[in-house]
Amino acid sequence: xxxxxxxxxxxxxxxxxxxxxxxxxxxxxxxxxxxxxxxxxxxxxxxxxxxxxxxxxxxxxxxxxxxxxxxxxxxxxxxxxxxxxxxxxxxxxxxxxxxxxxxxxxxxxxxxxxxxxxxxxxxxxxxxxxxxxxxxxxxxxxxxxxxxxxxxxxxxxxxxxxxxxxxxxxxxxxxxxxxxxxxxxxxxxxxxxxxxxxxxxxxxxxxxxxxxxxxxxxxxxxxxxxxxxxxxxxxxxxxxxxxxxxxxxxxxxxxxxxxxxxxxxxxxxxxxxxxxxxxxxxxxxxxxxxxxxxxxxxxxxxxxxxxxxxxxxxxxxxxxxxxxxxxxxxxxxxxxxxxxxxxxxxxxxxxxxxxxxxxx
Amino acid sequence: xxxxxxxxxxxxxxxxxxxxxxxxxxxxxxxxxxxxxxxxxxxxxxxxxxxxxxxxxxxxxxxxxxxxxxxxxxxxxxxxxxxxxxxxxxxxxxxxxxxxxxxxxxxxxxxxxxxxxxxxxxxxxxxxxxxxxxxxxxxxxxxxxxxxxxxxxxxxxxxxxxxxxxxxxxxxxxxxxxxxxxxxxxxxxxxxxxxxxxxxxxxxxxxxxxxxxxxxxxxxxxxxxxxxxxxxxxxxxxxxxxxxxxxxxxxxxxxxxxxxxxxxxxxxxxxxxxxxxxxxxxxxxxxxxxxxxxxxxxxxxxxxxxxxxxxxxxxxxxxxxxxxxxxxxx
Numbered sequence: 001x002x003x004x005x006x007x008x009x010x011x012x013x014x015x016x017x018x019x020x021x022x023x024x025x026x027x028x029x030x031x032x033x034x035x036x037x038x039x040x041x042x043x044x045x046x047x048x049x050x051x052x053x054x055x056x057x058x059x060x061x062x063x064x065x066x067x068x069x070x071x072x073x074x075x076x077x078x079x080x081x082x083x084x085x086x087x088x089x090x091x092x093x094x095x096x097x098x099x100x101x102x103x104x105x106x107x108x109x110x111x112x113x114x115x116x117x118x119x120x121x122x123x124x125x126x127x128x129x130x131x132x133x134x135x136x137x138x139x140x141x142x143x144x145x146x147x148x149x150x151x152x153x154x155x156x157x158x159x160x161x162x163x164x165x166x167x168x169x170x171x172x173x174x175x176x177x178x179x180x181x182x183x184x185x186x187x188x189x190x191x192x193x194x195x196x197x198x199x200x201x202x203x204x205x206x207x208x209x210x211x212x213x214x215x216x217x218x219x220x221x222x223x224x225x226x227x228x229x230x231x232x233x234x235x236x237x238x239x240x241x242x243x244x245x246x247x248x249x250x251x252x253x254x255x256x257x258x259x260x261x262x263x264x265x266x267x268x269x270x271x272x273x274x275x276x277x278x279x280x281x282x283x284x285x286x287x288x289x290x291x292x293x294x295x296x297x298x299x300x301x302x303x304x305x306x307x308x309x310x311x312x313x314x315x316x317x318x319x320x321x322x323x324x325x326x327x328x329x330x331x332x333x334x335x336x337x338x339x340x341x342x343x344x345x346x347x348x349x350x351x352x353x354x355x356x357x358x359x360x
Numbered sequence: 361x362x363x364x365x366x367x368x369x370x371x372x373x374x375x376x377x378x379x380x381x382x383x384x385x386x387x388x389x390x391x392x393x394x395x396x397x398x399x400x401x402x403x404x405x406x407x408x409x410x411x412x413x414x415x416x417x418x419x420x421x422x423x424x425x426x427x428x429x430x431x432x433x434x435x436x437x438x439x440x441x442x443x444x445x446x447x448x449x450x451x452x453x454x455x456x457x458x459x460x461x462x463x464x465x466x467x468x469x470x471x472x473x474x475x476x477x478x479x480x481x482x483x484x485x486x487x488x489x490x491x492x493x494x495x496x497x498x499x500x501x502x503x504x505x506x507x508x509x510x511x512x513x514x515x516x517x518x519x520x521x522x523x524x525x526x527x528x529x530x531x532x533x534x535x536x537x538x539x540x541x542x543x544x545x546x547x548x549x550x551x552x553x554x555x556x557x558x559x560x561x562x563x564x565x566x567x568x569x570x571x572x573x574x575x576x577x578x579x580x581x582x583x584x585x586x587x588x589x590x591x592x593x594x595x596x597x598x599x600x601x602x603x604x605x606x607x608x609x610x611x612x613x614x615x616x617x618x619x620x621x622x623x624x625x626x627x628x629x630x631x632x633x634x635x636x637x638x639x640x641x642x643x644x645x646x647x648x649x650x651x652x653x654x655x656x657x658x659x660x661x662x663x664x665x666x667x668x669x670x671x672x673x674x675x676x677x678x679x680x681x682x683x684x685x686x687x688x689x690x
Contacts, residue, residue: 088434119471128437129470133461139427140462143434143442150390150416150440170457173427180422335468336507338475338530341559343606 007214011222012230017282019290026233032297038079038228039292040306042071042285045095047310048104049259051318052111056263060322064111066259067094069192069226072284073253075099076231077188080239081158086148087127088141088159090134092190096160100124104317105324112321115335135165138174138187145183145248156242157185158235164195166212167203178248179217186238187250190225192257193279197270213250225253226284256282329355366550372542374516374549375405375481378523379443381553383413389527390435392419393428393445393481402447403483403542429455429480433462436476441527449484449536450493456501463532464507478532479523484512485577485627486674487540489667496664497576497628502534503605503637509533509558510604514579516547518602521556528555538577545580559603561611567595570684571615573638574625575601578675582625585680594688604634609641616642620651621687625680630658652690655683 014029016022028034045067055061067074074095081087087100097107101123110117110130118129128144131137141159148155165171166189178185189209193200206212213220223234231253238249256279260267267276292298333340333348340348369377383389391409393401397420400407410418421428425446432442446452452459459480467475486495502510511526511533513519519537526533564579565586574582579600586596597615601607616622622642624635639654657675665673 086438115469115471118469119473121473125473126437128434128474129466131462133457136430136457136462139430139458140434140437142427143431143436144438145434146419146431147435147438147440169424169426170430173422173424174430176424177422177427177431331471335471336531337467337509338472341606343559343609 007211009208009210009220009222012234013224013227014229015227015287015291017287019287019294025229028232028236029229034079035228035288035292036297038075038232039285039288039298041075041078041095041098042288043306044310044313045071045074045098046285047307047314048094048098048107051314052108053263055108055318061108061111062113063262063264065091065262067092068258069255069279070190071095072228072288073188073190073225073231073255076228076235077158077160080232080235082155083124084155085239086144086155086157087124088137088144088157089128089130090137090160090162090165091130091132092162093130093160100127104314105320108317108321109324114324114327115331116327135161135168135170137161138165138171141185141187142174142177142181142183145178145185146181148184149181154243155184156239158188158239159185160188160190162195163189163191163193163200163203163209164198165189166209172212175213175216175218175248175250182245182247184242184245185248186235186242187248188235189250189252191252191254194257194261194267194271196261196265208252210250210252216250218248218250220250220252222252222254225255226282226287228284228288255284258283364550364552366548368546369516369549370543370546371513371516371519371537372403372405374519374547375523375537376407377549377551378520378527379406379409380412381551382524382527383409383417385553386441388439389441389443390417390419391443391445392421392432394421394423394447396420396445401445403539405481405537406445425451425454426458429458430462432478432480433458433466433476436463436478437466437474441477443479443481443527446480446482448490448494449482449498450496452480452482455480459502459508459532459534460505464505467531468507475530476532477530479526479535480532481535481537483539483542484536485538485540486664486670487577489670492664492666495667495670497626497659499534499536499576499604500628500633503634507531508605510536511558512536512538512576512602512604514538514541514576514600514602516545516549518556518562518600520549521554522558522602524553525555525558529558536576540577541580559606559608561608562600562602563597563611563615564600565596565598567597567619569594569596569619570621570623570687571597571599571612571619572623572625572680572684573599573601573612575604576627578625578627581675581677582680585677585684588677588681589684594684596684601634601638607637607641609645612638612642613646616646617649620649622650622654623657623680623683623687624654625657625675627659627674629661630656631661633658652687655687657683
C-alpha cells in the first residue's frame with residue numbers, strides 16, 4: 001500500500017524539572033517584566049486557591065475546583081491573549097481570569113453561590129462565563145470565532161478544555177468546524193491526567209490529545225504545561241496565526257492536577273501518594289522560581305514580599321466577598337428574559353411577598 | 361418580493377419571506393443549519409437566502425446538531441442573531457444540552473451581561489408519512505425549561521409575523537413549524553415586516569358554548585370541528601395558543617369564564633403534555649366558571665407509529681367533535 005499522508009505532533013519543552021534550560025530560550029525569555037509578571041500571577045493564583053479551599057472547609061464558600069497544577073499554563077494563556085481576544089473558559093482557569101482583569105472578589109462570588117460573579121467583567125465584557133457541563137464551551141468558542149470571521153476582525157478566541165472534555169462530541173465537533181471554516185480559535189486542552197477519578201489512559205487510546213487536531217485538519221502541538229517559556233511560545237504563535245486569518249490550532253498542555261477534583265472529592269481514593277509526589281517534582285511554579293533565581297532576578301526577600309503582597313490582596317478580596325449582601329430572592333426571576341413575561345409576574349410577586357424586605 | 365407586496369403564500373413560503381425580510385433589514389441576522397444554504401433546506405424554507413446574502417451569513421454546517429445549537433450560543437454572545445435550523449424536531453435532542461444548559465441560561469448566569477437572541481427552528485409533528493424520528497411533537501420538553509420561549513405558528517400569516525417577532529426577541533426562541541401545514545393552505549400575507557406579539561394567544565373564532573384550546577397542526581382539525589359543530593348549533597371559541605411558553609393564561613381564563621367549558625387539543629402525547637399544564641391552570645383559577653370537566657384530545661402515550669398507522673395516532677375532527685359533545689352534555 002502506498003502511504004498517502006504523513007502526520008506528526010510537535011512537542012515543546014525548554015526547562016527541565018528544576019528550571020534549568022534544556023535549549024536556548026525563545027525571545028520572550030529576555031522579556032524580564034513579562035516573566036516576573038507571570039511569576040507574580042502564579043503565586044497570587046496559588047494563594048487565592050488555598051484561601052478559597054480554606055473558606056470552603058469553614059463553611060464560607062461552596063464547592064470549589066482547585067487550580068493547583070494549572071497556574072503555569074493559565075498564566076501563559078492570560079499573557080498571550082490580547083484584551084480584544086475572547087476567552088472561553090472551563091472551571092479551572094483562575095490563573096487566566098486574574099490576568100483577564102476579573103476581581104478576586106468576583107471569582108469568590110461565583111464559587112460562593114452568587115451569579116454576580118460572572119456579571120461585571122468590565123475588563124473583558126465579551127468573555128464567556130465559566131462552563132461547568134464539560135466541553136460545551138468548545139461549541140461557543142467556534143461560534144464566537146465565526147462572528148469574528150464574519151466581521152473580518154483581527155481577533156482570536158482561546159478555549160480551554162480538560163483531558164476528560166476531549167472525549168466529548170462538543171470538543172470533537174468544534175475542532176472539526178474550526179478546521180472546516182478556518183476559524184480564528186486556539187483550543188487549549190489542559191491534560192492534567194485526571195477527569196475526577198478517571199485517568200487520561202481511559203479517555204482515549206490516542207497517544208496524545210494533540211493528535212486529535214489531525215482529524216480536524218488543524219495543527220496540533222503538545223507542550224509541557226509546566227514550562228512557562230514553552231507554553232508561552234506555543235500560545236503566542238497559535239494566537240498570531242489565528243488573528244492573521246491562518247486558522248485554528250489545538251494545543252495540548254501536559255500537566256498534573258495537584259489537588260482534588262473539587263473540595264467535594266478525595267483523590268486518595270484513586271491515586272497514590274507516590275504519583276502525586278512525582279508530579280510535585282515537576283511543579284511549574286517552583287521551576288520558574290528556580291529559573292528566576294538562577295538568572296539573578298529573584299531572591300528570598302523578593303519571595304517573602306511577594307507572598308505577603310499576594311496574601312494581602314486575597315485577604316482584602318475575602319473581606320469584600322464576605323461583606324457582599326446576597327441578591328434579593330426576586331433576582332431569580334429578573335434575568336430569565338430581557339423583560340418579565342406576564343406569565344411570571346405572579347411568581348415574582350409571590351417570592352417578593354414570601355421574603356418581605358427582599359424585594360429589589 | 362418588495363415591501364408591502366401582498367401574496368398568497370404557504371406556511372413554508374411565509375417562513376422564507378420572514379427570513380428574507382429580516383436578513384435584509386438587520387445585518388446581524390445569520391442563518392445556519394444542515395443543507396440550508398445551497399440546497400435551500402430540505403423543505404425549502406431557506407431557499408434563495410444564500411444567493412442574496414452570501415455564504416458568510418447563510419451557513420451550511422457540518423452534520424452535528426449539538427454543534428449547531430452551541431455555535432449559535434457563541435455567535436449570539438457576539439451580538440449576532442442566529443436563526444438555526446434543525447432539519448426535523450426528531451434530531452433536536454442532540455442539541456438539548458446546549459439549548460437547555462446554555463442558550464436558556466446565558467442571560468441569567470451573567471446577570472444580563474451576555475444574552476442569546478437565537479431562534480431554533482424545527483419542523484415538527486406528523487402527517488406527511490415521513491420515516492421514523494421525523495414526526496414527533498415534543499414541545500412540552502422545551503416548555504418545561506425556564507428561559508426559553510416556545511412558539512408554534514399555525515398559518516402563513518402567523519408564521520410570518522411570529523418568526524419576525526422571534527428573531528427580534530432578545531432571548532432564545534424554539535420555533536416549531538407544523539410540517540403538515542407547510543403546504544396545506546395558502547393565505548394572503550403582506551410583506552411589510554410587521555411582527556406579531558409573543559406571549560399572546562390568538563382567538564381565531566369567537567363562540568359562547570365551549571372553548572377549544574389548541575396549537576400547531578391541530579388548529580386545522582379544530583377549526584373544521586368548530587365548523588361541523590356550528591351546524592349542530594354549538595358555537596365554539598377557538599384559541600390558537602401559539603406561544604406555548606411563557607403561556608398566556610389570561611386569554612384562556614377569560615374565554616372559559618365566558619363559555620364555562622374547555623377542550624384542549626394537541627398532537628403530542630398526553631402524559632405531561634402542555635395540555636396538562638393548561639388544564640391544571642383552568643382547574644386552579646377557573647374552577648367556579650367550569651360547568652364540565654376539562655377534556656383533552658391528544659396523541660396517545662405511545663411512540664409515534666410508523667406511517668402506515670400514523671393516522672390512527674393523530675387526533676382527528678371526529679375526536680374533537682366527540683369531546684365537545686361530551687362536555688356540552690354535562
